[in-house]
Amino acid sequence: MAPVLTPERTAERLCELSADVRAAVLLDAAGAPAGVHGVAKANSRELAELARELFEAVDRAHRDLPGGPPEQVEVQVDRGAVFASRTPRWTLAAVARRTALSSLLLMDLRAVLGELEHGRPIRRSVAASEEGAPGPASEEAAASESPVPELGQDAE
Amino acid sequence: MKEKRKGPIGRAADLAEGFAATMRRMQREREPRLLVYDETGYARLVQPNGRGYQNLVETAERMVGLVEDAEAEGRPLRRVRGDAEAAGEPRRARSRRDAFAEEEDA
Numbered sequence: 640m641a642p643v644l645t646p647e648r649t650a651e652r653l654c655e656l657s658a659d660v661r662a663a664v665l666l667d668a669a670g671a672p673a674g675v676h677g678v679a680k681a682n683s684r685e686l687a688e689l690a691r692e693l694f695e696a697v698d699r700a701h702r703d704l705p706g707g708p709p710e711q712v713e714v715q716v717d718r719g720a721v722f723a724s725r726t727p728r729w730t731l732a733a734v735a736r737r738t739a740l741s742s743l744l745l746m747d748l749r750a751v752l753g754e755l756e757h758g759r760p761i762r763r764s765v766a767a768s769e770e771g772a773p774g775p776a777s778e779e780a781a782a783s784e785s786p787v788p789e790l791g792q793d794a795e
Numbered sequence: 796m797k798e799k800r801k802g803p804i805g806r807a808a809d810l811a812e813g814f815a816a817t818m819r820r821m822q823r824e825r826e827p828r829l830l831v832y833d834e835t836g837y838a839r840l841v842q843p844n845g846r847g848y849q850n851l852v853e854t855a856e857r858m859v860g861l862v863e864d865a866e867a868e869g870r871p872l873r874r875v876r877g878d879a880e881a882a883g884e885p886r887r888a889r890s891r892r893d894a895f896a897e898e899e900d901a
Contacts, residue, residue, distance in 0.1 A: 662862040678865040689858045696854060697831060700847025706833030714855035715828040718863065721855040734862040745832070 644754045649731065650676035652754070656761065657747045659739035661719070664690050665755075666730040677734070690732035693723055711748070713741050724748035726756060827852045 650663035654676050662677025664687050672687035697709050711724045722744045723732035731748050750761050829841040841848050
């Protein structure tokens with residue numbers, strides 16, 4: 640069984656999940672850092688402070704949007720990109736490479752926050768050629784397998 | 796429809812146009828870009844003259860700078876030529892020609 644994701648490990652989990660993430664920070668509802676990964680301990684508080692400022696600036700400027708206050712932010716700058724996502728309880732911000740794909744990174748942020756809040760483990764695929772990889776033993780078994788396993792399980 | 800230019804001048808003009816387009820694209824890609832998403836995932840592009848644009852871009856730049864500093868600290872420093880000699884380490888040959896010359900000198 641997969642270990643339960645703790646707030647302290649959440650930033651590290653995001654860095655593991657996405658190769659484009661260089662550093663990440665998780666803030667709690669009060670804006671206090673709950674976990675940092677990718678920067679030295681001395682700089683972790685500053686990174687958390689900046690992440691908090693990011694959403695504060697968003698709230699000041701875009702509070703009155705028709706769809707409600709923004710939940711996610713993406714800022715592309717010259718030397719990198721910053722992505723942040725929040726739920727009522729947590730805010731997760733990541734500094735990524737400039738080449739990172741926005742949609743994938745925002746999805747990763749949501750997935751990690753989902754795992755932290757609801758304990759839903761993120762499903763990761765393993766290459767079939769990897770030794771010991773779980774999967775169908777034969778081509779016939781692979782052909783009979785549903786391409787969307789969740790749908791197959793629901794039907795049973 | 797754009798008429799295709801023929802001849803060497805036309806080809807040179809096409810090349811120059813392609814180059815200019817590439818430069819414009821690279822410049823556009825380097826420009827800061829800011830998007831906010833609502834809870835349904837609907838994205839809004841914030842224009843450079845939009846509210847909070849400058850503040851948000853500055854904050855993001857500081858975050859990226861902080862991470863760059865951390866990455867630079869983690870990376871071993873590049874040694875420049877002369878450091879080894881200053882530290883009293885024996886000078887290493889930098890090429891086959893240098894090695895041959897050192898053998899000759901010896």
